[in-house]
Amino acid sequence: MAERTTVEITDDTLAGAARPLVDRLVSDGVASALTAQNATLWGEEAEPEASIRLAWTTLHKSSRALIGEIEALRTDLRSEGIDRIVLAGMGGSSLAPEVITSTEGVALTVLDTTDPGQVSDALAGDLDRTLLVVSSKSGTTVETDSHRRIFAEAFAEAGIDAARRIVAVTDPGSPLAQLAASEGYRKVFLADPHVGGRYSALTAFGLVPSGLAGADVARLLDQAAGIAEALSADSPDNPALTLAAALAAAHTDGAEKVVLTDTGSGIAGFGDWAEQLIAESTGKEGTGLLPVVVEGPAAPGFADAGSDATTVAVGPRVQGAALAVEGPLGAQFLLWEYAVAVAGRLLGINPFDQPDVEAAKKAARALLDNPQALTGTEEPSAVIGPVEVYAAPGDQAVPATGTLADVLRQFVGGVADGGYLAVQAYLDRLDDASASLLRSELARCSGRQTTFGWGPRFLHSTGQYHKGGHRNGSFLQITGSAEQDVPVPGRPYTLSTLQLAQALGDGQVLAEGGRPVLRLHLTDRAAGLADVVRAVQELTR
Template sequence: MTSVVTAGGISVTIRGPVLDESETVLDRLVYDGVPGALASRNAKLWGPDAAPLAARRLGWLGLPETSRSLVPRLAGLAARARDDGLDRVVLAGAGGTAPAAEAICRTAGVELTVLDTADPHEVARVLAAGLERTLVVTAGESLEADALRRVLARAFAEAGVEGEAAARRFVAVAEAGSALEGAAREAGWEVVPSEPDVGDRFGALGAAALVPAALAGADVDALLDEAYRLAGALRQPYDNPALAFGAALGASALGRRDKLVIADHGSGLAGFAGWAEQLVAGVTGKQGKGLLPIVVEGVDSPGFELTDELRRVILGRRPDEPGPGREAGVSVAGPLGAQFLLWEYAAVVAARVIGVDPFAEPDVGESLDSTAALLRSEEGAAPTVVHRPPALVSDAVEVHAPEELLKGARTLTEVLEALLEAVPEHGYLAVLAYLDRSGDARAADLRPLLAERGGRLRKRAAPVTFGWGPRHLHATGQYHKGGPPNGAFLQITGAVSGDVPVPGRPYTLGELQLAQAFGDLRVLRSLPRPAVRVHLRDRAEGLSQLVGALT
């Protein structure tokens, strides 16, 4: 059986057993009046305890219309930037809006440099590319966002760009009354207010994502048009693709298919799966429940094979059309603006079905607090991190892990296999790379290699996810700590050549990055979760060794 629900340019196709499972859930959602209540922004949909926060976090439902007011101002800012000769836009920020802005620009084919990392190699490369044409958009108040603002402001000053000229190089997206707004106005930067009733995870159609995208050259007016065409269907009990999709996601989580494997198959939405990953993990992964999103390279990639734990979602071609992956349970197709709204709506519907508060982030702060503790110092001294001897050294790679986890492993292959075997039943392995997304891009190759190796080692292959640190802290990090306690973790850190000081702070970017990695690892091990850290004494050589250990 196959069901195809279309509206507002979106098509959601549900095929096979998932259709029977989701129809019961869908009927209940309709009976409970969820479509109308959600469209009316009823904060009680997720229970009385969730209502106070939900009342302050449902503004995203109106963004396809309310964000229109930004368009004229953004056009003016873009024109001013062109007049100033600034045609290189750098987004310095963190959270869900960074991958949203990246997806908008990649899909539109315009260049946006996204910095949501403390990796000194990545930051140094952006600085070395030349600041004479650079306009910085800054958003968020995370440790890395603060550090990046300080580093970029100092770089402009050292390049002789000061006073009013320097102020014209920054645009801040900040909530009224926030520390960022105050600092930006004091520095004379342009300030675009962010929406007070939209959480960062749901801000794909809000100011924090649209400002950098528009300045980079994306047509945000067309993006909002795409979302608006779908918005009218969200009140409907039937012929509502977002409700049908949310029912399918919720039904999957209630059953045993709580791993959501996402593969792109001709959608044309570059980078969208990464944004969807942070949304689903953060919205549903708490109280020991949730859907674990797993982004794979394609429908033929290791990890997309059908198992009784996976719910497969294709972005693009419908599963009943000819081609690979036709037997997948769900596919979604449609333009980017509508897809943002579709997934946000479906995620909060799934949260209601699962029984969790979609807007709470009860476990995100643990790693942040642990990082802050590592960075805390006396009288301005640099942070101190206790280094323990590695359990194993193999040329350019150090292995740090408890002996009971390694089980006598003496090679990198044995270490990685020991970690795969330590994944709990019905669990997963997450690879967390605190490296340079461009310069160390080969790290992402480890995901399919580990998935393939795990399939050969175990009767039931463990799903493998991959994330860049610290981006994952604001994305899947909530699921890692708050979701089902069945994860195992491979953290990768790397040596730094040419660190970058953070002005006004007693640490460098490299020290901040290492503190973020150590802080996260400390929390994971305290839960406790099986976790191995590998440190690359030489990044290129170390990655080659890890890849070689799995091939």
């Protein structure tokens, strides 16, 4: 992996459009002001939020104290035969640790799901060797709290002292911090409350689970430190200013989507982390940058990207990329955080709030409070083998009769010119992994930029953009009946109930906002998913 960190604009037209923006940012002293945590950079309305969200600019220094604590705990755990780390966390609490550990090739079981099958698989691991890291900034994240309750009960049933097997990562004074103290959890790591979730890769949220799993978190901070001075400089050579200016200039010219692919960076899954940072930071007030993570430089959406998208190679430059961003993981974290925060200034939005995220949570909670709404009172528009089709009443994009391919053909055909298609799979990310094939197939047949997200994971990532960004998305939800279910101790619902409530709640908010939503429910997951994949493949022939 190259240790040098660079941003190269490989498209001459884009380079010309970005240059005056870089000059303006340099003249305004934006980079040094950001490093100094100047909360006025995004305007008066954003100042209250920005004033408590800028400590990430110096984490390469302030997080050093964590290294010894993490290593000491890891040594103690290994001496007790505890070497399996399970992370319960969502969004910023899980995406960075997954990238860090995958890149270093160390094992970390990440639970950012409410799928009962996936959680059951995690429970089936060797509990005698397991430590659960419960990670939540607010301390109230429903998915994470559910995982905590389920594992605590499983530990107790196995005759294991649950408190000795749970470590909490949270903000000071949160409900989780209070619970951890009262329950006597093995250790509580308190993160810096002046860092938002999507900027928290180099805080305890990113470093604790990664370090306990065996990743070299000191090296990660060294990599970030190696680029910090360059990112703070009011200079046209500042790579963050170059990246921010290119993204903003492209957006002004109609490229509201950012298509990311790995081109040999040596980093595993970086796009999934960058996806949340970009979407939640910029997707609001009817504007923003939609990240589209694709499978490679030859994938649909990258090789054939239109004028509505900026193509970014994470790694060496390749044909078709307008931008190439290279560097080690720690440096990339800090580079993209600077660049996205600066892009927010250029786009005229506050990059530190997420005003539309709560809407789907409220809708899901309302459905959980009204179980009747989840028990089949809604009639499907059509039933095609093991697939139930649900669409808004009177939706002309869904035929009353025909094949599954007919249903999808009409829905995909209704995606707006310059719009995008979002596939949202509320399934098992491991056992139902073939669902991810739908992204490239639908992108190929539709000619539209297409994203793929696992639910409810994406709700903590691109979910903000879907509701607050450009209003040109169409949404294909895929839900499935669960062969097994997992009760949530102390709560009046099971995981499958929660999972369905999250899907229906988000779909409801999207539909109320005028977004087209089609839900395919698999009454038999394996057979239904196979039918959906075949139907999509028919569209490409």
